[in-house]
Amino acid sequence: MKEQSLNGRMGALVDELVHRGLTLEQARREFERQFIVASLRSNDGNVGRSAKSLGIHRNTLRNKVANLGIETEDYAARRQRGVGQRRSRRASSASEA
DSSP: OOOOOHHHHHHHHHHHHHHHTOOHHHHHHHHHHHHHHHHHHHTTTOHHHHHHHHTSOHHHHHHHHHHTTOOGGGTHHHHHHHHHHHHHHHHHHHHHO
16 A cells, blocks of 8 residues: 555544644644654754754744643653663773773
């Protein structure tokens, strides 16, 4: 089966949201929230890199994160792993010295 185009998948999702009775504001807010969380996950929780990839200033992203109620736990699993890896590299460098 051929993969649906982005427009086709988005259209189907929008139809479902309308059918469920979501307002435009509710749909926009949830889309923005999930888009930001995905960016933070893909950038290991780095707000500066996420803001750059989203095309907004990091302070704007921080404000959006606060306003949308995004918690560190929403993207922390990947972020925690990255922190641990950095520590282990530092620890091994220190032990080699």
